[in-house]
Amino acid sequence: MSMEKILDKARLNDWIAALAKGGDWEVHAPALEDGVWTYKPVGDAVRMDHPNTKQPPKGFSFPQREVFFSFEQIKGEAPRLTQVMPDAKRRAVFGVRPCDGRGSVRMDRVFADNVNDPYYQARRKNVAYVGLACNTPPAATCFCKSVGGSPVSTDGLDVLLTDLGDRYHVTAVTETGKAMMAVAGSPLADAAAADRKRVKQVHHEAEAQPQRAVNNPDAVPAKLKASFNSPLWEELARACIGCGICTFLCPTCHCFDLNDEMTGTVPIKGNRVRTWDNCQFPDFTMHSSGHNPRENTAARLRQRVCHKFQYFHENFGMLQCTGCGRCVSECPVGIDIVAVVNKVAEHVA
Amino acid sequence: MINIQDIRDTARDLLAKGEVRAVIGWRAGSRGMAVEPVVITAPEQADELVWDPTCYHNLALHLVEDRKFLAHARKTAGAPIGIIAKGCDARAIVVLMQENYFKREDVYIIGVSCEGSGVIAEWKVARQLDGAVPTAAAFAGDEFAFATAAGEKRLPAREVMADRCLECRNPFPKEHNVALGEDKTGRALDAPFAALARFETRSEGERWEFWQRQFERCIRCFACRSVCPMCYCEECVVDSINIAVAPETTAEEKANRIRWIERSAVKSENITYHMTRAIHLAGRCVDCGECERVCPVNIPLRLLNNKMEREARERFGYEPGASIGGPSLVASFRDDDPGAFIR
Numbered sequence: 001m002s003m004e005k006i007l008d009k010a011r012l013n014d015w016i017a018a019l020a021k022g023g024d025w026e027v028h029a030p031a032l033e034d035g036v037w038t039y040k041p042v043g044d045a046v047r048m049d050h051p052n053t054k055q056p057p058k059g060f061s062f063p064q065r066e067v068f069f070s071f072e073q074i075k076g077e078a079p080r081l082t083q084v085m086p087d088a089k090r091r092a093v094f095g096v097r098p099c100d101g102r103g104s105v106r107m108d109r110v111f112a113d114n115v116n117d118p119y120y121q122a123r124r125k126n127v128a129y130v131g132l133a134c135n136t137p138p139a140a141t142c143f144c145k146s147v148g149g150s151p152v153s154t155d156g157l158d159v160l161l162t163d164l165g166d167r168y169h170v171t172a173v174t175e176t177g178k179a180m181m182a183v184a185g186s187p188l189a190d191a192a193a194a195d196r197k198r199v200k201q202v203h204h205e206a207e208a209q210p211q212r213a214v215n216n217p218d219a220v221p222a223k224l225k226a227s228f229n230s231p232l233w234e235e236l237a238r239a240c241i242g243c244g245i246c247t248f249l250c251p252t253c254h255c256f257d258l259n260d261e262m263t264g265t266v267p268i269k270g271n272r273v274r275t276w277d278n279c280q281f282p283d284f285t286m287h288s289s290g291h292n293p294r295e296n297t298a299a300r301l302r303q304r305v306c307h308k309f310q311y312f313h314e315n316f317g318m319l320q321c322t323g324c325g326r327c328v329s330e331c332p333v334g335i336d337i338v339a340v341v342n343k344v345a346e347h348v349a
Numbered sequence: 350m351i352n353i354q355d356i357r358d359t360a361r362d363l364l365a366k367g368e369v370r371a372v373i374g375w376r377a378g379s380r381g382m383a384v385e386p387v388v389i390t391a392p393e394q395a396d397e398l399v400w401d402p403t404c405y406h407n408l409a410l411h412l413v414e415d416r417k418f419l420a421h422a423r424k425t426a427g428a429p430i431g432i433i434a435k436g437c438d439a440r441a442i443v444v445l446m447q448e449n450y451f452k453r454e455d456v457y458i459i460g461v462s463c464e465g466s467g468v469i470a471e472w473k474v475a476r477q478l479d480g481a482v483p484t485a486a487a488f489a490g491d492e493f494a495f496a497t498a499a500g501e502k503r504l505p506a507r508e509v510m511a512d513r514c515l516e517c518r519n520p521f522p523k524e525h526n527v528a529l530g531e532d533k534t535g536r537a538l539d540a541p542f543a544a545l546a547r548f549e550t551r552s553e554g555e556r557w558e559f560w561q562r563q564f565e566r567c568i569r570c571f572a573c574r575s576v577c578p579m580c581y582c583e584e585c586v587v588d589s590i591n592i593a594v595a596p597e598t599t600a601e602e603k604a605n606r607i608r609w610i611e612r613s614a615v616k617s618e619n620i621t622y623h624m625t626r627a628i629h630l631a632g633r634c635v636d637c638g639e640c641e642r643v644c645p646v647n648i649p650l651r652l653l654n655n656k657m658e659r660e661a662r663e664r665f666g667y668e669p670g671a672s673i674g675g676p677s678l679v680a681s682f683r684d685d686d687p688g689a690f691i692r
Contacts, residue, residue, distance in 0.1 A: 034566065035472060035647045054645060055568070064568065065613045140381045140482050239386040241410065243572035245645050261611050275612045281571070283588050288603055290594035332576050332643035333406060334378040334385030 003172035003181060004191040004199075007161075011187035012168070016042055019092055023183040025128070028060075029094040039093060048095045048132055048161075051139055052324065056100045056251035057093050061124040062107060064248075067271045068119065068258075074267040084271075086122045092180060096129040099144045099324040101156035103251025104129060108156075109316045110254050119274070128176050131157035135206040141325030143338055146213035149322055152203040162199050169199040214309075215342050217319065223345040224310040232347055233298040236340050239333040240297040244278035246327035246335075247304065252312075252320045255279055279303050305340055350488070351461055351530040353400050356433060359459055359527060361395035369431035369457045373411045374398045382483045382495070383471070386411055398433070400461060402486045402493050405468040405511065407637040408432055409441035409578040416451050417581075431457040435468075437513070439522030440635035440670025441578045447673050448633075450581060460522030462530030466506055467514025469493060470642070474509045478502060507538055513638030513651060515539040524673070545655040561616060563648045564623060569614040573640035573650055574626060579633045586610065587622050623653065631657040632678025635670040 007015060019025040020042075030050040031040040037053040039060075066086070073079040111120035134142075134151035144151060154160045158177035162169040170188060172178040181188055191199075214220065227233075247253040257277040262270040277284060280301075285294045294300050312320035321337065328336045360372040376387040376397040383403045388411065389395065415430055434442060439460055446453055466488055474483060474495065481502065483495035492503045493510075507515070514520070516539045521532040540546070551559070571587070574580045587610045594603060610625075611618045634654040641651040661667040664687065667678045 034563075036566075036645075065615060238388055239411070241572070241575040243575035243643070244570035245572050245643070248568050248570045249645060257612055259612050261613065273611075273613055275614070278570075281588075288594070288600075290596060290598065328380050330645050332572055332639075334380060334383055336379045339379040 003178050004196060005170040005181060005184075005188040006164075006191045006195050007168040007170050007184075007188055009166055009168060012046055012048075014187040015184045016046060016094070018183050018185055018187070019180060023090070023092075023180060025090050025092040025180070027092045027094060028057075039095075042094070046094065048163075050095060052097045052100070052326075053095075054326075054330075055249055056103055056324065056326070057096050057127075057129065058100075058103060058107060058251055060091055060093055060127045061104070061120055062111070062254060062276075063123075064276045066119060066274050068274055070269075070271045071260075072267055072269045079268075086119060086126075088122075088126060090126045090128070092128045092130060094130045094132075096131045096157060097134060097324070098131060098151060098153040098155070098157070098160075099142075099149055099322040100251045101129055101131050102144075102149050102153060102322040103324070104156040106252040106312070106316075106318070106320055106322070107254055109318075114316075128158040128180060129156065130159040130161060130177075130180070131173075133160060133162040133203065133206060135163060135202050138209055138211050139325060139329070140212075141328040142323060143212050143214060143325060144323035145207070145211050146215075146217055147319050147321050147323040148217070151206045151209065162202055164195070164198060164202065167195075169195060169202075211323075212338055214321075214323075214338055215345065220319075220341055220345055221310045221313040223348040224306050224341075226348045227344045228302070228306075230344060230347060232344055233302045234296075236335070236343065237296070237298040237301040240280075240301055240335055241333055242280055242282060242297055242300070243332065244280055245330050245332065246337075247278045247280055248276060249326040249330055251322055251324055251326075252308070253278075253304075255284075279307070301335070301340070305337060305344075308337070309341055351400060351464070353398070355529050356400055356459065356461065357395045357398050359529070360389065360398055360431065360433075361392045363431050363457065363459075364390070364395065365392040367428060370426070370428040371415075372398075372431035372433065372459070373408045373415075374433040375400065375404045375406070375408075378403075382486050388415075400433075402466075402469045402488055403471075404435070405639070405642060407438050407441055407576070407578055407639045408434060409438050409445060409637075410576060410639075412442065412451065412456060413445065413578050413581045417583075426455055429455050429457045431459055433459045433461055434522050434525070435461055435463055436517065436520045436522050437635050437637040439524045440519065441637060443524050443670045443673050444633050444635060445578065445581075447675065447677060453673060458522065458525040458527075460525030460528035460530075462522065462528065462532060463514065463517070463520035464530050465520060465533040466491070466493075467510050467517060467520060469509045470511040472647075473511075474504065477504050477508055510538070511638055511642065512539075512544050513636055513641075516541050516543050517636075542655055542659050544649075545652055545659060548649075548652055560620075564619040565616045566646045567614060567619040567623070567648060568646060569619060569622065570645060572643040572645065576639045576643045577630075578637075579630055580626070586625055623650070627653040627657055630654055632661045632667055633669055634658055 016027045019027055027042040028039045029042050029046045030037045030053050037050045067084045069081050069083045071081050111117040154173045158174045160171045172181050255277045256274050259273050260270050261273050286292045308321040363369045371388050371390045373388050375384040377399055378385040384399050386406050481497040481499055483497050485496040487494045491506050495502045518537055610621050638651050661678050
């Protein structure tokens with residue numbers, strides 16, 4: 001039995017206060033800071049009129065930097081290691097768009113379902129996503145529908161909110177979501193039959209909004225596989241400047257690096273640190289010999305595109321791209337993953 | 350007023366006669382109004398070229414990439430490479446030549462004047478259009494014209510031009526083989542260094558607080574470095590490992606490489622990165638403003654580089670990008686230098 005409620009927008013803050021107080025949740029929501037929509041701990045007022053945040057909520061389960069353990073060795077003694085686990089705080093993230101909810105599903109495949117990454121899992125189990133359906137016209141760079149998503153998808157979310165003007169329709173997606181709604185008390189009223197009807201209509205209209213598209217996405221993995229040696233990659237990457245925007249802003253890019261950061265020398269002291277890494281950087285695949293198997297931007301662009309649309313599909317049976325469009329809108333030189341995939345696929349007989 | 354046909358004809362002609370092996374320019378993009386950089390190699394591709402207020406990329410960067418490509422492939426250039434260059438692009442090319450990155454005869458500069466106008470800042474346009482999505486942008490005298498689903502919208506240059514263009518004194522590419530458009534040098538809507546001057550009305554404490562917050566926000570995507578034509582080093586101080594290793598580089602040399610800056614995108618490391626970059630650009634930055642444009646988290650990086658540029662101008666009368674043959678800021682001195690140690 002699904003749980004559907006109605007929330008007056010004016011009472012959104014009451015629900016958030018109840019979560020913070022009764023449910024011990026640290027609530028985060030999008031805030032406009034320095035012209036950039038960013039998830040921030042909630043202050044007095046929550047705005048949810050954001051198109052999408054500049055960065056996806058991926059950092060809640062996979063932060064850009066995290067310490068795995070600290071180490072110390074006094075000369076002549078055995079080294080001492082101390083594991084550093086994430087705090088156990090529960091975090092509720094409001095305003096997550098459906099593309100980013102689906103991004104979280106893909107991150108889980110990598111770090112929770114496929115391997116046992118205790119750091120990721122410790123954070124993930126304490127994060128809940130309160131999604132917000134996209135029922136305004138999509139951005140020019142949105143393409144969730146052609147990669148299996150939807151502007152009203154609930155994948156990866158715990159609760160889905162739908163904006164009905166002066167009210168939100170609130171649906172629980174998971175047990176966690178139900179529990180979060182249960183602590184709300186009076187702000188969440190039962191949804192009347194008319195509300196249920198209205199939300200269906202709104203979702204239907206949202207799904208009917210035209211978007212740009214990856215053509216024939218089912219055929220894309222095989223077509224990319226056949227295009228590995230295509231000279232097209234060089235042409236498509238010609239303008240690429242090799243920065244890390246596309247991957248650092250991606251809801252599903254998950255490559256990382258491990259480094260020991262020294263904090264002292266006598267005794268030797270430091271931290272083992274995981275940071276995001278980036279397949280678009282020249283040093284990503286650099287060997288210590290000086291050989292670099294992906295030595296140019298063409299090889300690196302191909303890697304990113306094929307990871308999203310071929311390798312991940314081969315490994316997990318789903319496309320890794322969720323169509324959020326960040327890499328498209330933020331690329332300094334206009335490299336457009338939709339155009340790239342379509343062009344490469346088109347050139348396969 | 351520049352006619353796009355003149356740009357296309359020039360490029361086509363140069364390619365057809367074999368006077369250049371390629372032309373770096375702009376073509377229509379696939380994701381909305383913004384154009385994208387392109388390298389064309391055949392005369393018939395000349396019709397792809399465009400010129401509009403989203404031609405903000407400093408194409409000198411692609412000259413650097415061409416040079417690197419040739420060097421790595423151990424190829425010689427043959428005919429020069431053509432490039433369409435705005436005032437700031439041309440100044441960047443001058444600095445690169447001054448530093449012997451390539452020779453004057455290796456580059457054919459098709460100068461395009463910004464004619465007192467300039468390129469737009471997309472965030473300013475978005476703010477003005479209030480939700481309407483522009484699909485194309487055009488120059489329209491003192492205004493810019495935007496095509497939207499609700500028809501054409503005109504916005505005054507003052508409201509939507511990039512800050513760098515508002516303050517630009519040299520919209521005409523003085524260094525060129527051929528130049529299109531009028532030389533309206535000197536027309537600036539804002540005083541030079543206006544944004545910096547506004548910023549400097551804050552107290553030292555406020556400025557320090559401001560920069561701490563900005564550097565805390567940096568995600569170290571390195572777009573500012575990647576987009577900068579002056580950041581051409583094969584190996585950068587921030588790279589996590591040696592890029593420029595050779596088979597003869599010993600294991601000790603690799604292991605003992607000093608990590609000046611850790612990989613972690615945290616304030617201390619980010620500050621070191623940005624300060625290092627600012628110092629390396631002193632006397633070299635031509636204020637194309639690309640670092641600030643591409644920053645995904647809107648860090649106003651121009652303020653740092655402008656500060657260095659103004660210091661160079663006020664203390665040493667030095668202007669980057671003015672002369673290929675002239676001395677560089679850091680490799681020259683004057684008899685009347687204010688510092689006693691130099692004499």
